[in-house]
Amino acid sequence: MAQLQRLAIAPSQLQDRQILLTAQQQHYLYRVLRLREGDRFLAMYGRGHCWLAELAAVDAVAVIQEEVFIKSELDVEVTLMPALPKGNGFDDVVRQAVELGVYCIIPLVSDRTLLKPSSQKIERWRRIAAEAAEQSEREIVPAILEPVSFAVGVENCDRKYRYICVARGNSRHLLDCLLDNKIEKEEFPIPNSQSIVIATGPEGGWTDGEVKSAIEFGFQPVSLGSRILRAVTAPIVALSIIAGVLDRR
Ligand code: SAM
Numbered sequence: 001m002a003q004l005q006r007l008a009i010a011p012s013q014l015q016d017r018q019i020l021l022t023a024q025q026q027h028y029l030y031r032v033l034r035l036r037e038g039d040r041f042l043a044m045y046g047r048g049h050c051w052l053a054e055l056a057a058v059d060a061v062a063v064i065q066e067e068v069f070i071k072s073e074l075d076v077e078v079t080l081m082p083a084l085p086k087g088n089g090f091d092d093v094v095r096q097a098v099e100l101g102v103y104c105i106i107p108l109v110s111d112r113t114l115l116k117p118s119s120q121k122i123e124r125w126r127r128i129a130a131e132a133a134e135q136s137e138r139e140i141v142p143a144i145l146e147p148v149s150f151a152v153g154v155e156n157c158d159r160k161y162r163y164i165c166v167a168r169g170n171s172r173h174l175l176d177c178l179l180d181n182k183i184e185k186e187e188f189p190i191p192n193s194q195s196i197v198i199a200t201g202p203e204g205g206w207t208d209g210e211v212k213s214a215i216e217f218g219f220q221p222v223s224l225g226s227r228i229l230r231a232v233t234a235p236i237v238a239l240s241i242i243a244g245v246l247d248r249r
Contacts, residue, residue, distance in 0.1 A: 004042045004052075006137060007044065008044045026059055029041065040052055053065060074242075077195035081153050081200075082231075084109060086115050090117075090232070091124070097239055103142055105129075107145070112205065125144045154214050162197050162218050162219040163199070169221070179245070183246065
């Protein structure tokens with residue numbers, strides 16, 4: 001099963017036990033992978049379902065055979081709230097965050113955010129997330145939500161463990177905070193309310209007011225070490241630390 005190609009499918013593609021393949025998926029399966037009628041692949045259906053599917057005689061259709069249960073998700077849902085970095089740097093953040101097991105990404109427009117993303121950009125990030133989920137053999141395709149202002153993101157956050165990465169000062173290291181919170185000892189399955197959120201700042205960092213406001217809303221300021229990381233590096237380091245703790249449970 002492990003060698004089978006994974007393909008993310010949208011709810012609109014499902015019809016009874018059939019998958020209506022898009023032109024792009026047909027091109028990929030038939031031309032790039034050179035699969036034929038009767039060949040199988042794994043269809044990843046949004047959040048949590050994965051099916052073994054077989055290509056039918058008709059080019060545009062695959063037939064669902066059975067549900068497949070795989071285990072590649074972190075036991076705790078981890079949400080990343082990164083302030084949007086400038087340029088195209090966020091493409092790599094999305095790709096690598098998905099590889100590291102992120103459950104959901106909520107892009108933040110903070111006081112010092114320079115990028116104002118278009119709807120095409122957001123669609124592009126969702127495509128990148130789907131490709132990365134297929135490549136890294138995830139069970140789900142992580143959600144990339146619409147960007148929100150820092151205030152909305154912080155005030156509406158209902159995750160149990162909330163961290164905000166602060167580059168300077170004397171915050172405790174994220175790893176120590178995770179261990180203090182006994183994140184590594186939680187039992188599976190974890191209810192959503194016990195999930196984690198981690199916020200990382202833009203190139204210019206957070207304003208003092210943003211850090212203060214986050215703390216008021218229950219965020220714990222954390223350090224990622226003694227060096228100043230780029231805005232595109234910090235989310236990946238933070239997620240690596242969290243995934244490292246959760247993966248060794
Ligand atoms: N000049 C900014 C400052 O002094 O805050 C640097 C911002 S840094 C390039 C971008 C973001 O990455 C920061 O806002 C923070 O969220 C995160 N970050 C970078 N290095 C970090 C570190 N060592 N510990 C915690 N967070 C860090």
